[in-house]
Amino acid sequence: MSAGTLNISEIFHSIQGESSFAGWPCAFIRLAGCGHGCIGCDTAYAEHDGIKLGIEVVVQRALAFRAPLIEVTGGEPLLQPAVYSLMRQLCDLEQKVLLETGGFLSVAEVDCRVHKIIDLKPPSSGVCDQNNPENIELALAAVLPHRQNFEFKIVVASREDYEWARALLQEHGLMDSFTIMMGVSFGKLDPAELAEWMLRDRLRARMQLQLHKYIWDPCRRGV
Numbered sequence: 001m002s003a004g005t006l007n008i009s010e011i012f013h014s015i016q017g018e019s020s021f022a023g024w025p026c027a028f029i030r031l032a033g034c035g036h037g038c039i040g041c042d043t044a045y046a047e048h049d050g051i052k053l054g055i056e057v058v059v060q061r062a063l064a065f066r067a068p069l070i071e072v073t074g075g076e077p078l079l080q081p082a083v084y085s086l087m088r089q090l091c092d093l094e095q096k097v098l099l100e101t102g103g104f105l106s107v108a109e110v111d112c113r114v115h116k117i118i119d120l121k122p123p124s125s126g127v128c129d130q131n132n133p134e135n136i137e138l139a140l141a142a143v144l145p146h147r148q149n150f151e152f153k154i155v156v157a158s159r160e161d162y163e164w165a166r167a168l169l170q171e172h173g174l175m176d177s178f179t180i181m182m183g184v185s186f187g188k189l190d191p192a193e194l195a196e197w198m199l200r201d202r203l204r205a206r207m208q209l210q211l212h213k214y215i216w217d218p219c220r221r222g223v
């Protein structure tokens with residue numbers, strides 16, 4: 001693909017279902033392709049090739065929704081070199097840009113204005129050993145105001161995952177400095193269980209449910 005082209009799975013307008021921005025109307029740019037292979041990924045369809053679009057077309061289609069947020073997600077967006085220019089151009093156009101990334105690639109080259117929502121994959125994902133430690137280092141080294149553009153998300157499917165997450169968060173002191181979102185792997189863990197674990201431990205983290213899966217059919221694409 002040429003430097004200014006992106007492989008796009010879908011561009012859609014929905015209610016932001018995840019992260020500390022949940023509930024806001026949001027334009028989504030879902031890039032195609034990943035290959036990371038998380039067990040339980042709910043977006044396997046994005047693995048397959050999408051349509052090739054120039055950055056300027058992607059920008060115009062996203063802006064056309066006139067939403068307060070634009071989220072770049074996937075698949076794994078950071079696998080495509082042109083995504084960095086896309087996010088920079090959206091920021092230059094005064095857009096509030098969110099990035100959803102799987103945590104295995106460094107966010108070092110992402111524009112500091114982008115709000116980075118970085119997954120920390122737990123043992124049940126099967127890719128726990130591929131979490132990139134540089135992303136925690138970058139977050140801890142960041143100074144205000146850019147430090148507030150780091151957010152971490154952990155999607156748990158078991159008590160083992162939860163205890164792994166609690167230990168990791170405590171080891172790096174992440175709960176003292178960053179928004180930590182914790183959610184359940186959809187249908188695999190009762191949200192009430194996670195809630196009770198978090199309350200009992202007085203975990204300084206925020207629980208999320210994937211709002212869009214309660215508004216629409218949980219398997220529906222484009223929402």
Ligand SMILES: C[S@@+](CC[C@H](N)C(=O)[O-])C[C@H]1O[C@@H](n2cnc3c(N)ncnc32)[C@H](O)[C@@H]1O
Pocket residue numbers: 034040041042043073074075076077100101102103118119153155183184185186210
């Ligand atoms: C589909 S991924 C795409 C962006 C990026 N590849 C990543 O993993 O963050 C977006 C978010 O959906 C979450 N997710 C994927 N499958 C899920 C599931 N079955 N239940 C709950 N969240 C899920 C991921 O953990 C991630 O936070």
Ligand SMILES: Nc1nc2[nH]cc(C(=O)O)c2c(=O)[nH]1
Pocket residue numbers: 014015016017018043073074100212223
């Ligand atoms: N409504 C809605 N909100 C989302 N937040 C993150 C999503 C994702 O798939 O990255 C997502 C999604 O797929 N839909």
Ligand code: SF4
Pocket residue numbers: 034035036037038041042043044074075076102
């Ligand atoms: S990194 Fe994200 S898109 Fe890729 S398999 Fe994992 S959850 Fe799915």
Ligand SMILES: [Mg+2]
Pocket residue numbers: 042043
């Ligand atoms: Mg999704």
